[in-house]
Structures are given as structure tokens and as C-alpha cells.
Amino acid sequence: MNAIFAYLWSYFTKHKLRYTVVVVFMLAASAMYVAPIYLLRLFIDAILEADFTWETLFFYGGLFLAAIAIAYVTEFVWNYFLFIGSYDMQSQLRGKIMGHFLKMRPPFYHRFRTGDLMTRANDDVQVMGMTIGYGLMVFLNTSVYLAFILGMMAITVSWKLTLVALVPMPFLAYFIFKWGSLVDAKFTKAQNAVSEMNSEVLEMIDGIRVVRAFGLEGATTDQFQQKTSETLVKNNEVSEIDSRFGPLITILLATSFVLSFGVGAFFVAQQEITIGAMVSFQVYLGMIVWPMISAGDLVNVMQQGAASWRRISEILKASDDLEPDGNVPLPELADFRFEQFNFHYPQNERLVLKDIDLDIPKGAVIGIVGKTGSGKTTLLRQFGHYYPYSNQVPLVNDTPLTAYKTQDLRQLLAEVPQEHTLFSRSIRENLLFGNAQASDEELWQALETASFAKEVRAMPQGLNTLVGEKGVSLSGGQKQRLSLARAFLRKGELLLLDDALSAVDAKTEQVIIDNLAHLPKTPTMVIITHRLSAITNADQIIVLDEGRISQSGRHEDLIQTPGWYQEQYFHQQIKGGGNFAAND
Numbered sequence: 001m002n003a004i005f006a007y008l009w010s011y012f013t014k015h016k017l018r019y020t021v022v023v024v025f026m027l028a029a030s031a032m033y034v035a036p037i038y039l040l041r042l043f044i045d046a047i048l049e050a051d052f053t054w055e056t057l058f059f060y061g062g063l064f065l066a067a068i069a070i071a072y073v074t075e076f077v078w079n080y081f082l083f084i085g086s087y088d089m090q091s092q093l094r095g096k097i098m099g100h101f102l103k104m105r106p107p108f109y110h111r112f113r114t115g116d117l118m119t120r121a122n123d124d125v126q127v128m129g130m131t132i133g134y135g136l137m138v139f140l141n142t143s144v145y146l147a148f149i150l151g152m153m154a155i156t157v158s159w160k161l162t163l164v165a166l167v168p169m170p171f172l173a174y175f176i177f178k179w180g181s182l183v184d185a186k187f188t189k190a191q192n193a194v195s196e197m198n199s200e201v202l203e204m205i206d207g208i209r210v211v212r213a214f215g216l217e218g219a220t221t222d223q224f225q226q227k228t229s230e231t232l233v234k235n236n237e238v239s240e241i242d243s244r245f246g247p248l249i250t251i252l253l254a255t256s257f258v259l260s261f262g263v264g265a266f267f268v269a270q271q272e273i274t275i276g277a278m279v280s281f282q283v284y285l286g287m288i289v290w291p292m293i294s295a296g297d298l299v300n301v302m303q304q305g306a307a308s309w310r311r312i313s314e315i316l317k318a319s320d321d322l323e324p325d326g327n328v329p330l331p332e333l334a335d336f337r338f339e340q341f342n343f344h345y346p347q348n349e350r351l352v353l354k355d356i357d358l359d360i361p362k363g364a365v366i367g368i369v370g371k372t373g374s375g376k377t378t379l380l381r382q383f384g385h386y387y388p389y390s391n392q393v394p395l396v397n398d399t400p401l402t403a404y405k406t407q408d409l410r411q412l413l414a415e416v417p418q419e420h421t422l423f424s425r426s427i428r429e430n431l432l433f434g435n436a437q438a439s440d441e442e443l444w445q446a447l448e449t450a451s452f453a454k455e456v457r458a459m460p461q462g463l464n465t466l467v468g469e470k471g472v473s474l475s476g477g478q479k480q481r482l483s484l485a486r487a488f489l490r491k492g493e494l495l496l497l498d499d500a501l502s503a504v505d506a507k508t509e510q511v512i513i514d515n516l517a518h519l520p521k522t523p524t525m526v527i528i529t530h531r532l533s534a535i536t537n538a539d540q541i542i543v544l545d546e547g548r549i550s551q552s553g554r555h556e557d558l559i560q561t562p563g564w565y566q567e568q569y570f571h572q573q574i575k576g577g578g579n580f581a582a583n584d
């Protein structure tokens with residue numbers, strides 16, 4: 001609970017002016033709401049004392065209307081600024097969370113499921129908005145407004161009668177306290193269940209084709225139904241607590257009414273208070289119903305806010321466990337080197353790369369091949385520092401990679417991963433992700449290099465063709481070439497291709513490789529491939545086997561040496577009918 005108070009306090013102090021306006025206008029509005037009741041009492045007593053004249057009526061009536069008008073304006077002002085604050089805080093929090101998501105690398109995303117992250121970034125942020133908006137409103141009502149009314153009851157009517165009305169309040173405080181502790185635990189469970197359910201929805205939409213292809217619609221619906229039922233049960237538990245305590249508050253308030261009516265009538269008979277004072281006391285009592293009921297709401301809202309803030313802070317504090325960013329600038333890449341390099345993923349101690357020795361001088365073309373699961377992609381991931389290094393760190397220009405600014409390193413890399421991600425935007429916008437400043441001429445050049453320009457020219461909308469959900473569906477090979485063109489636009493010094501030519505035919509593959517070799521400034525390239533034809537001209541080829549380099553050399557040497565490479569070469573030759581470059 002302290003954590004949310006600390007956060008709210010830091011937000012209030014950052015926006016002092018806004019919240020000073022809120023409190024000042026709230027005080028003014030409270031004063032204006034209780035003032036008419038006092039006028040009512042004077043008015044009734046004037047009638048009973050036969051002091052009534054038309055002038056008295058106009059006088060009290062005028063004051064009454066003026067108080068109502070001022071109450072309206074002041075209430076509008078403080079409510080307006082209060083809710084502006086609520087939306088402002090939500091937008092600030094969303095920006096902060098998004099910034100954090102963008103900084104985080106894969107280990108973070110392995111720890112939290114996407115649906116969970118979305119729920120925290122949306123639902124929990126909304127709860128925080130409610131806490132600072134509705135929650136603060138209720139807090140001011142139950143403190144300032146209530147204090148005003150109780151003050152008026154004690155000062156203008158009778159402090160004794162006020163104490164009588166307050167007799168049931170300790171019980172109310174006890175129940176509210178009890179309520180709060182129950183709500184926190186139940187609400188956290190309910191929000192976690194919503195997270196789970198959202199993750200299921202996302203995965204289901206993502207895998208809808210597979211679900212249909214395997215005829216699993218029924219089973220998937222049942223599975224989802226189970227999740228929604230679990231969420232429903234947890235939400236019902238929260239509602240049950242609300243429903244259990246709501247009537248208790250009403251009963252306690254009714255007790256307060258009955259007690260103060262009885263004792264009040266006695267005081268009137270004893271002439272300790274006037275009838276006007278007694279009537280105004282009952283109106284005051286009616287006015288404290290809302291702050292009292294909302295005291296329960298306040299606890300509820302604050303506990304929900306505390307639970308949501310815990311869930312948000314958890315992701316904001318979570319790190320990707322990577323080594324801290326270095327501060328040495330890295331203007332260019334000369335040499336990339338692995339020395340006796342071992343690596344395991346954070347969640348598993350099993351070594352996926354073992355004793356890797358590899359030197360990649362500037363301008364070299366390196367081919368990485370090997371059985372599926374032998375560690376090729378894992379080796380490629382080491383260049384961009386996506387996972388914490390296990391023991392050794394790769395050397396860049398003879399210095400450990402972690403000494404450099406990650407941002408500088410990323411600037412020099414251009415990657416095409418195995419799963420090509422395109423956005424539901426135009427071809428132009430997708431390309432500009434590679435280099436936002438690129439001119440149309442550069443976009444076309446990159447498309448030419450990726451051997452995709454001709455097809456884009458044939459599309460009626462050209463570069464403005466929408467791709468993905470809202471536009472044309474590209475074939476696997478087209479998507480791959482668009483991803484390639486996007487990477488070429490980056491003009492990185494080290495081009496990393498992870499099976500990036502797998503979906504294009506061997507002839508197109510050859511054209512792209514030739515294009516790359518004839519670029520005015522050829523980048524250093526590391527190419528993972530299952531098709532050996534893509535790397536016949538590489539300066540060095542390494543064969544990975546269970547995370548170790550089992551063979552290394554140039555194509556001509558490796559095909560002469562018995563081993564995996566030679567076997568693969570013969571196999572692919574036979575598949576291509578003797579034509580090695582047409583083996584797909």
C-alpha cells in the first residue's frame with residue numbers, strides 16, 4: 001500500500017498547481033453545500049417564532065440560490081482538474097510502460113506473456129487513473145466534506161447529538177478495514193486471471209489458421225470457455241465482498257439515523273436545541289450518507305489501485321538481466337571475434353554454443369550451416385547482444401562488446417531474422433523502418449538489390465501498396481525480399497541473414513547474392529542457410545554440430561573433406577538433378 005501512496009504523492013507534487021486548485025475549490029464547494037442547510041435552520045426558526053416576512057423569504061431564498069450557484073461553479077472546477085489529472089497520469093504511465101517495453105530484450109518477453117503485458121499496460125493503467133481521479137474525489141469527500149458537515153453539526157446544532165450520531169462509526173471503520181484487506185488479495189487474483197485470458201485470446205488469434213487446419217475449433221473454444229469461467233469466478237469473488245459489506249454500511253447508517261432522531265427529539269423537548277436545529281441536523285445526517293458509503297468505496301478503490309500499481313511496477317522494475325550498457329562509442333566495425341565462446345540461455349544451464357572460435361574481419365562473408373537445432377540462430381543472436389552472455393563476451397575491434405554503447409552497436413547492424421515481421425502499412429512505410437530518411441530512389445535501389453523492384457512496380461499502388469491485414473497478402477518469398485530490402489536500407493556495416501533466402505527460388509537467391517557482392521560498399525556478412533548454394537563464394541564457412549564448430553573452411557575445401565558439409569552437398573546436388581544451384 002505504501003508504494004502506491006509514494007507514487008501518488010510524487011505525482012501530486014509534480015503537479016502542485018493543479019492539485020492546489022482542486023483542494024481550494026473543493027473547500028469552497030463544501031462550504032457552499034453546507035451553508036444552505038444553516039440558512040434552512042434560520043428560516044424554519046424564523047417561521048416558528050412568527051418572525052416571517054416576505055423580505056426574510058427573499059433574503060434567505062437569494063442567499064440559498066447564490067450558494068447553489070457558487071457550489072456548481074466551484075464543484076465544476078475541482079472535478080474538471082481532478083479528472084484531467086486522471087487522464088494525464090494514464091497517458092504518462094502508458095508512455096513510460098511503452099518506453100520500457102521498447103528497451104527490453106528477449107529474456108524479458110520470455111518471462112511475461114504478451115496478453116499479461118497488455119493487461120498491465122491497459123487495464124491496470126485504467127485502474128490507476130480511477131484511483132487518482134475517482135479515488136481522490138472520494139478521499140476529499142470523506143475527509144474535507146465530511147469534516148465540514150460534522151463541524152457544522154457540532155457547532156451549529158449540538159456536539160452531544162453529533163457524538164450520538166457517531167456511535168456506530170467505529171464499527172464502520174472496522175468493517176471498512178476488513179473489507180480493504182480482502183479486496184486487495186481478491187482483486188490481484190482477478191486481474192491475474194484477466195491477464196491469462198488475454199494471453200489466450202492473443203495466442204488464439206495468432207494461431208487461428210492452425211486451429212482451423214487441425215479442426216480444433218471446438219476444443220479451443222472449450223479451453224477458452226474454461227479460462228473465462230475462471231476469470232468470472234475470481235471477479236465474482238470481488239463482487240461478493242462488495243455485496244457483503246455494502247448492506248452493513250447501510251445498516252450502520254440507519255442506526256445512526258435512529259439514534260440521533262430519538263436523542264434529538266429528547267433534546268428538543270428539553271429545549272436544548274430548536275426544531276430548526278433538529279431539522280437541519282437530520283439534513284446534515286442525510287448529507288453524510290454519501291461520504292460514509294464512499295469511505296468504503298475509497299478503501300476498495302485504493303486497494304485495487306495498490307494491486308494494479310504493484311502489477312505495473314513489477315514490469316517497470318523487471319529487467320532483461322542483460323549486462324549494463326557500456327559507454328565507449330563505436331563509430332565503425334573492424335573485426336568481430338569469438339574466442340572459446342560458450343553460451344547458454346538464461347532459463348537453462350545447458351550450453352547451446354561451445355568453444356566457438358571465429359574471426360570475422362571487415363568485409364568478410366561468413367556462412368553458417370549445420371543441422372537444425374545446432375545453434376546457428378543462437379550464434380547470430382550474439383552479435384546484437386540480445387541475451388546475457390554466459391561467461392565470455394565477443395570482442396569487437398579487440399574490445400569486449402559490452403564496453404560499447406548498445407545503441408552505437410545496433411546502428412552498425414542490419415538483421416533479417418527467420419520470422420520476418422512486416423507491419424500492416426504500405427510497402428514504403430515498411431521500408432522506411434530500415435532508414436526513416438531514405439529517399440524514394442534509395443527505396444527502389446534497396447528493392448532492386450532484393451530482387452523485388454519489378455514486382456512492386458507491377459502493383460497498381462507501387463510503393464504505396466498496403467501489405468498485411470489491411471492490404472495485399474504477400475507470398476512468403478515476397479515478404480522475405482521486402483524484409484531484405486528493409487535491412488539493406490539500413491546500410492549497416494554488418495549484415496546478418498538468418499535463413500533469409502529460404503523462401504525464394506535458387507535463381508532469385510543467386511541474383512540477390514550477386515547484387516550484394518556488387519554493392520558500392522559491401523558490408524561484412526554473416527549468412528545462415530540450409531541451402532549451400534547461397535554461400536559457395538563465402539570467405540569462410542563454419543559447420544555447427546550441437547553447438548560446436550565441427551568443420552570450417554571454404555566451399556571448395558569442404559566439399560573435398562568427408563563430413564556433414566560434403567554429405568549435404570551431394571544430397572543437394574542429387575535433389576537439384578546435378579544442378580547444385582537449382583536444388584529447391
Ligand SMILES: Nc1ncnc2c1ncn2[C@@H]1O[C@H](COP(=O)(O)OP(=O)(O)OP(=O)(O)O)[C@@H](O)[C@H]1O
Binds near residue numbers: 378
Ligand atoms: N530463446 C530460447 N530460449 C531457450 N532455448 C533456446 C532459445 N532459442 C533456441 N533455444 C535452444 O537452443 C538450441 C539451438 O537453437 P537454434 O535456434 O540456435 O538452432 P538453429 O541451428 O538455428 O536451428 P534451425 O536450423 O532449426 O533454425 C535448441 O536446442 C533450442 O531449443
